[in-house]
Amino acid sequence: DQQVKQNSPSLSVQEGRISILNCDYTNSMFDYFLWYKKYPAEGPTFLISISSIKDKNEDGRFTVFLNKSAKHLSLHIVPSQPGDSAVYFCAANLNYGGATNKLIFGTGTLLAVQP
Amino acid sequence: GAVVSQHPSRVICKSGTSVKIECRSLDFQATTMFWYRQFPKQSLMLMATSNEGSKATYEQGVEKDKFLINHASLTLSTLTVTSAHPEDSSFYICSVPGWYNEQFFGPGTRLTVL
Numbered sequence: 001d002q003q004v005k006q007n008s009p010s011l012s013v014q015e016g017r018i019s020i021l022n023c024d025y026t027n028s029m030f031d032y033f034l035w036y037k038k039y040p041a042e043g044p045t046f047l048i049s050i051s052s053i054k055d056k057n058e059d060g061r062f063t064v065f066l067n068k069s070a071k072h073l074s075l076h077i078v079p080s081q082p083g084d085s086a087v088y089f090c091a092a093n094l095n096y097g098g099a100t101n102k103l104i105f106g107t108g109t110l111l112a113v114q115p
Numbered sequence: 116g117a118v119v120s121q122h123p124s125r126v127i128c129k130s131g132t133s134v135k136i137e138c139r140s141l142d143f144q145a146t147t148m149f150w151y152r153q154f155p156k157q158s159l160m161l162m163a164t165s166n167e168g169s170k171a172t173y174e175q176g177v178e179k180d181k182f183l184i185n186h187a188s189l190t191l192s193t194l195t196v197t198s199a200h201p202e203d204s205s206f207y208i209c210s211v212p213g214w215y216n217e218q219f220f221g222p223g224t225r226l227t228v229l
Contacts, residue, residue, distance in 0.1 A: 032216040043208050043220030044159070046116060089159065093216040102149070103218060105159045 003027045004092050006106035014114050019077040021109050023090030026071065032093035034103070035064060035075045037086045044089060048075070080113045087111070117143035117211045121221035128199055129229055136194045136224045138165075138209030144189035145211045149218060150182075153206045165192040165209075199228045 005024045013019045023033075031052045036044035050057040050064045050073070057064050063076045077084055090106040118141040128134050138148055148165040163184055164172040171184035181203075183195040196203055204227050210218040 034217055036220075041206070041223065041225060043119070043121075043210075043223045046213075046217050046219060049215070049217055095216075101216060102161055102164070103216075104161075107158045 002107070003030075004090055004104050004106040006088075006090055006109050008109050009107070010110040010112070012112045012114060013080045015082055016079045019075075019080045019084065019111055019113065021075040021077075021088050021090075021111065023073050023075075023106055024071060025073075025092050027092070027094065027104075028071070029094060030092035030104075031095050033064070033066060033073050034091045034093070035062075036089045036091060036105075037084075038089060038108070039086050047088075077111075080111075082113050082115050085111055085113045116213055116217070117141075117145075117219040119209065119211050119219055119221040121207075121209060121224050123224060124222060125225040125227070127227045127229065130200050131198055133195055133197045134199055134226060136196075136207055136209075136226075138192045138194070138221055140190045140211045143211055143219075145192075146189065147212055148186065148192040149210045149212075150184065150192075150194050151208045151210065151220075153208065153223075159208065162194075196226065199226070201228045204228045 034049040035047045038044040048062045066073045087108045089108045091103045095101040120139045122137045146167045150162045151159045153159045162177045165184045165186040167186040173179045186192045208223040210220045
């Protein structure tokens with residue numbers, strides 16, 4: 001049962017344009033959402049996050065939007081740069097109470113930014 | 116964020132041998148660390164939560180006797196793959212929790228079992 005889904009396995013965008021990566025989830029108990037960037041044979045790098053009580057968070061070129069009613073979030077990158085080319089993972093945090101929580105990852109979207 | 120290292124970065128071993136992977140939090144004391152596994156073109160799957168001073172918590176379907184976890188100190192957790200088989204070949208990544216709900220990941224270890 002895939003609780004976090006990224007339905008687009010890949011996305012190609014021209015340099016300077018906007019990249020929009022999408023993520024859907026099923027569990028309404030998720031309280032925090034995160035985006036990670038990953039290069040092959042490396043660990044994921046944290047990009048940006050959003051609490052479930054907010055609908056937007058912005059950090060430089062990266063903006064994450066959350067639509068709780070639709071159980072959907074998206075990552076916008078503008079302007080896109082060739083160095084942004086990587087696999088992007090959406091992750092959702094499930095809090096079991098106290099200090100116990102865990103991240104559930106989506107399947108990833110490979111972004112290719114064309115010069 | 117936290118700086119996390121892993122050693123070795125890649126290892127090739129024969130079937131039936133055991134392999135130990137180290138995860139170190141270089142600038143952050145961590146009572147909890149996480150171990151993930153990623154198969155090619157798939158998502159990161161949480162294997163277990165490593166707890167300093169107590170037993171690790173394993174996810175459903177992960178054999179605790181095969182994947183031994185020891186959280187030796189506030190900066191070191193080790194994952195030992197015992198009696199490794201080719202199907203254990205994968206990319207193993209550890210992480211350290213941040214101040215909020217983010218996690219900071221190590222560079223990963225590529226395990227190939229022949």
